[in-house]
Amino acid sequence: MTHAWLFTGPPGSGRSVAARAFAAALLCQPGGTAPRNPPPGQPGGTTPRTPPPPRQDRGCGHCAACHQVLAGTHADLLLVQPEGLSYGVKQTRDLVLRAATAPVSGRWRVIIFEDADRATEQAANALLKAIEEPTPRTVWLLCAPSPDDMVPTIRSRCRLVTLRTPAADAIAATLARRDGIEPDRALQAARAAQGHIGRARRLATDPEAARRRADVLNVPASVDGVGSAVAAAARLIEAADAEAAAVTAALDEPEQEELRRALGEGSSGKGVAKAVRSALRPTGVLRELTDRQKSRATRLKRDSLDRALLDLAGFYRDVLTVQFGAPVELANADVEAAIRRIAGTTTPESTLRRMRAIMACRERLEANAHPLLAAEAMALALLAG
Numbered sequence: 254m255t256h257a258w259l260f261t262g263p264p265g266s267g268r269s270v271a272a273r274a275f276a277a278a279l280l281c282q283p284g285g286t287a288p289r290n291p292p293p294g295q296p297g298g299t300t301p302r303t304p305p306p307p308r309q310d311r312g313c314g315h316c317a318a319c320h321q322v323l324a325g326t327h328a329d330l331l332l333v334q335p336e337g338l339s340y341g342v343k344q345t346r347d348l349v350l351r352a353a354t355a356p357v358s359g360r361w362r363v364i365i366f367e368d369a370d371r372a373t374e375q376a377a378n379a380l381l382k383a384i385e386e387p388t389p390r391t392v393w394l395l396c397a398p399s400p401d402d403m404v405p406t407i408r409s410r411c412r413l414v415t416l417r418t419p420a421a422d423a424i425a426a427t428l429a430r431r432d433g434i435e436p437d438r439a440l441q442a443a444r445a446a447q448g449h450i451g452r453a454r455r456l457a458t459d460p461e462a463a464r465r466r467a468d469v470l471n472v473p474a475s476v477d478g479v480g481s482a483v484a485a486a487a488r489l490i491e492a493a494d495a496e497a498a499a500v501t502a503a504l505d506e507p508e509q510e511e512l513r514r515a516l517g518e519g520s521s522g523k524g525v526a527k528a529v530r531s532a533l534r535p536t537g538v539l540r541e542l543t544d545r546q547k548s549r550a551t552r553l554k555r556d557s558l559d560r561a562l563l564d565l566a567g568f569y570r571d572v573l574t575v576q577f578g579a580p581v582e583l584a585n586a587d588v589e590a591a592i593r594r595i596a597g598t599t600t601p602e603s604t605l606r607r608m609r610a611i612m613a614c615r616e617r618l619e620a621n622a623h624p625l626l627a628a629e630a631m632a633l634a635l636l637a638g
């Protein structure tokens with residue numbers, strides 16, 4: 254049994270879903286809780302040193318263990334995401350300690366480490382130690398966009414599971430079957446999402462998300478002078494912030510409420526008042542939660558702006574497709590008229606320059622540039638062509 258696996262695939266290809274399915278296969282116990290000791294009749298009567306590897310690549314999907322894994326509540330499953338912009342060394346060390354404890358079910362302790370590429374260098378070192386000297390019953394499932402996103406020392410110790418970007422019609426079929434979305438609408442959303450299942454679903458079901466995408470795709474046609482370029486950059490940032498704010502609010506409120514409940518807010522007594530006061534101190538737990546939520550909000554803003562930039566790059570990819578007469582489907586067939594108009598009045602060279610400007614903007618944002626300034630520089634480059 255390999256103790257470290259690396260699931261790679263572009264965002265939305267279902268890395269963490271695949272990792273969860275694999276965790277379910279490891280922890281699946283059809284027929285209820287498995288006996289701590291082998292059933293009578295088996296030789297030895299002691300627990301085997303290593304449980305047998307799963308016979309299939311997924312759990313049965315029906316037993317209590319499978320349900321708990323898929324819901325993320327199984328006692329032997331640790332599902333971790335970066336607390337803020339990245340995994341810090343403290344978070345990772347705590348995790349390594351928890352990962353080393355014996356599994357409750359007697360089978361495996363499974364850690365799904367999402368966005369493993371967001372580990373800081375120190376955190377990656379802590380992780381490497383854990384993977385180099387694995388505890389017999391611990392299995393690490395790391396998720397990252399590509400193997401190159403991981404340091405070679407970690408990558409070389411992991412068995413790779415590579416996911417492909419699903420085809421648009423496969424995504425559309427899933428949306429139609431699973432979410433009951435009308436097939437034409439599902440296919441249009443799938444093409445627009447360029448392989449990202451979750452995004453396709455949102456585009457097909459959330460009118461606000463569809464409207465924001467339409468705003469982004471309107472940028473190329475609306476940029477006809479310095480003033481409109483600067484305005485378009487501001488609109489991009491505003492739309493990304495609005496989208497992130499919607500997601501952030503949905504995540505923040507239940508967390509704060511849970512913490513307040515844990516602190517006993519609403520009940521009376523001196524002890525409680527003291528606990529709440531200490532939680533509110535600059536080093537208190539409530540303050541800690543607020544800080545963590547702030548850095549998560551920053552990450553969500555960045556992710557949502559990045560998605561907008563990818564939509565914009567997708568538009569110019571379609572322009573280039575038309576300019577070269579390539580026999581492939583347009584990703585943004587719903588704005589085909591605008592794509593053809595721009596394709597007819599510009600050159601492939603300028604389209605490539607524009608795509609490069611968008612990618613340069615993404616890189617600058619990745620390197621912590623000021624979002625509005627980076628977006629303005631990009632909008633001006635789109636104008637210059």
Ligand SMILES: [Zn+2]
Nearest residue numbers: 281313316319
């Ligand atoms: Zn099962």
